[in-house]
Amino acid sequence: MTxxxxxxxRAYVSADLNQGGGSVTWSELDLVEGIGHESSRDEAEVVNRxxxxxxxxxxxxxxxxxxxxxxxxxxxxxxxxxxxxxxxxVIGFADANGDIATNGTNVVFMDVIVTGAPRPQDLSEYxxxxxxxxxxxxxxxxxxxxxxxxxxxxx
Numbered sequence: 001m002t003x004x005x006x007x008x009x010r011a012y013v014s015a016d017l018n019q020g021g022g023s024v025t026w027s028e029l030d031l032v033e034g035i036g037h038e039s040s041r042d043e044a045e046v047v048n049r050x051x052x053x054x055x056x057x058x059x060x061x062x063x064x065x066x067x068x069x070x071x072x073x074x075x076x077x078x079x080x081x082x083x084x085x086x087x088x089x090v091i092g093f094a095d096a097n098g099d100i101a102t103n104g105t106n107v108v109f110m111d112v113i114v115t116g117a118p119r120p121q122d123l124s125e126y127x128x129x130x131x132x133x134x135x136x137x138x139x140x141x142x143x144x145x146x147x148x149x150x151x152x153x154x155x
Contacts, residue, residue: 009096010028010029010096010097010098010099010100011028011029011032011035011065011093011094011095011096012026012027012028012029012077012092012093012094012096012100013026013027013029013077013081013091013092013093013094014026014027014080014091014092014093014094015080015083015084015092016091016092017090017091017092017111017139017141024092026092026094026100027076027077027080028077028100029067029069029078029081030077031069031070031072031077031078032067032068032069033068033069033070033128034067034068035065035066035067035068035095036065036066036067037063037095038062038063038064038066039062039063039064040061040062041058041059041060041061041062042058042059042060042062043056043057043058044056044057044058044059063134063135063143064132064134065093065095065112065132065133065134066130066131066132067081067131067132067133068128068129068130068131069081069129069131070126070127070128071119071126071127071128071129078129081114081117081129081131081133082117082129084112084113084114085114085116085117085131088113089113090111090112090136090138090139091111091114092109092110092111093109093110093111093112093133094107094108094109094110095107096108101148102148103148103149104148104149105147105148106145106146106147106148107145107146107147107148108143108144108145108146109143109146110135110136110139110141110142110143110144111135111136111138111139111141112133112134112136113133113134113135113136113137113138114133115132115133115134116130116131116132117129117130117131118130
């Protein structure tokens with residue numbers, strides 16, 4: 001499943017695990033400058049004497065988001081990401097194609113670990129941070145695709 005991103009896209013973070021049950025308080029990353037999303041599958045190669053061709057099977061999915069934000073140490077969402085990086089803690093993450101509270105919005109929910117937070121020092125620009133988030137091994141939940149207002153989910 002895919003959905004249109006771009007100007008309509010919104011990213012959210014939460015200090016709570018997003019699939020841990022109970023209510024979750026989401027903070028929108030409104031200082032976001034850009035979001036990169038990488039999604040690929042591992043390949044399993046099969047080579048045997050039957051036939052002349054190599055064959056391939058699909059393996060595990062590798063998800064990764066790179067989120068560039070304007071650095072503001074007073075912004076709640078930026079602090080959630082920064083603290084997760086510094087403390088090696090798992091947080092909730094949501095990638096939505098609109099407002100997370102609006103029925104019909106498509107969202108990817110996952111519990112993530114922040115694996116990178118470099119702060120490039122471009123002297124002609126505002127300070128920014130490029131956070132990298134990936135699904136957390138410590139989470140018991142798989143990333144899910146969800147449409148707000150429905151009761152069904154698909155992996």
